[in-house]
Each structure stands twice: as structure tokens, then as C-alpha cells.
Amino acid sequence: MAIAVEELEALVGKPFPGGRYTIEPYRHWLMQDAVGGPATREGEASTMEAYYGALAGMGLSVDELFTLVGATADDGPMFGEAGIELRRPLRIGESYEVSGGITGVVRKEGRKAGVFDIVTFRLELVGEDGAVAAVSTNSFIFPRRD
């Protein structure tokens, strides 16, 4: 039985545990090397670090996020949209406080896809200067097959 849409909507506005994310130099190097970017261990970081930091610092694993919305990886969740907004460049070696939560839930039904939920969550990364350095907004699509 799919989770009731009312239960999902009740999650909107409740914060994730949150956490801290540091752009470790070795990690930046490895990730950039993996995606064909300039592999560096100092200086400005790839904009993608806002995305990685949001997921790593939200205080939930991706599997725990799926559980929160009544799904598992076996349900075949898919990426919907992903957004990154940098207020300033991120720096390798800098730490960020990560906070945020679910900001939207939409249940839809398609002729082929059946019932599915689009769950959107937004996370902020606050730098060592106390200001928001980046915002990451992402959505997952959860098929509800039963």
C-alpha cells in the first residue's frame, strides 16, 4: 500500500537532521578525476560540490530519505530535477553547515507510469563566514506501483 499523500505532505517543512560537510582536498581530486574535470586539491572547488555537500550533510542517507517517504531503492526511484545556486565560489578545504528539508510533494498519475510522487527537497550550505554559500534543490520521482 503506497504511503498516503497526506502523510507525505506532513513532511513538508520538517527539517532534516542536517550536518557539516567539508570539501576534503583528496575527495575533490578523486571526484574531479572521475568526471574528467581538473583534478585539484586547493583553490576554488567544482560547483558540483554544492550538490555533493547537500547530500552528504543533510543528516540522512539516500536510503533513509527513501524510507522517510515510504519507498525503497527497489521501487526504482528516479532523479527528477537538480538545481544548484552558488552565492559565491566554494573553496576546497572549507567546511559548510548543511540544513534543509522537504519543500514539496506532488502526487500524479500517468497512463503508462501509473501513480508516482515527486518529492522536492532544498538544502542550504552555510560557509565559515556565516552566510549562505550555496543552495541545492533536488527532486526524486517515486513510482507507487501497488
Place this chain on the structure above:
Amino acid sequence: MALDVHVGLDVPPVVIDPVPAEPMKTVAALLHDSNPIHFDVEAVKALGMGDRVVNQGPNNMAYVVNMLADWAGGPGRVRGLRVRFLGNVFAGDRLTARGTVTGVREEGGERFADLDVWLERAEDDRVLDGTAVVALG
């Protein structure tokens, strides 16, 4: 040096050929992504998804970010990205990251370019598309 940027300008495309399988293992470990479709071909076969591992979605975003950073003069120049994931990318695929300038503006004393960006397997086969904001310096 400030870039000469105008509406309609195409960013130099970047080709990823082929999408490599081995780095997906590194990314799975770094992102704590336990989904075996990124590193275990047998899991991909069991799901009826073919016989090649599936690239992580963030990797596809990163190809676009890298193209923009290379064009604009550094990683800190890519200030915004919003994308839709349109399809799976498999190891061995040939991809091209592309972008076109849709606007140039000033804000807070800084110049920015707005762009349409996308990642394609072929002209009519986009696997990711969206918009981006790049600081021009």
C-alpha cells in the same frame, strides 16, 4: 581576460567518448551510493536494463559543469545550474555537452551569462537538459 559573450554564442562543446565504467566505482564509494547498477553488470542484467553499467546522474551534471568552467575560466565561475534528467547513460556511450548563451546581464557589479545547456547522445537524443548561470568576470 573578460570573455566576449553575446546571445546565441555556442560554448565550445565537450565530448565524452566513451563514458568510462571504472570511475563509476569511485563515485559510488565517495557518494555512498549503494545502487549496484553503477558497478555490477550482473545487477544491470537482472533488471533487464542491458549489459552495461549505468552512469550516476551527478556525473552527467558534472560533464556540463566542467564544460562551463573550462569555457568561463575557472570552477568558481559556474554559479547556477538547473537540469532535468531525461534518460540513463551507459558505460560506452558517446556524449557531447553543449551550451548556448541566452542572455547577458549585470547584477551587483558582476556580469553574468544565462545559458541553455544539455548533454546529448545524438542530436535528437538528449539525456539531460536545463539552464545555467556563469559569472563572466
